Amino acid sequence: MADRDRDDSVDAPPAGESIHMPAPSIIPIINAVGLSIAIIAIPLSIYAVIVGLLVFLITAAIWIRDSRREMDALPMDHHAGH
Secondary structure, rough: OOOHHHOOOOOOOOOOOOOOOOOOOOOHHHHHHHHHHHHHHOOOOHHHHHHHHHHHHHHHHHHHHHHHHHHHHOOOOOOOOO
């Protein structure tokens, strides 16, 4: 009798719906290296700080641009969090 009262509903995507995974990229690693160089170089050289910040800002812009393109390529009925 307890089996009839049990609710087996699960929040899962419908069968056949694919899960979106971003493409592999080296950009996040380069971004982290640029920021690390900028932080470590603070007591050493202003030029190294500038180079690190430039690498960080450029890779951040590329990363954001690529993420926006991937989001735009998703189907219109795709909802984040569902």
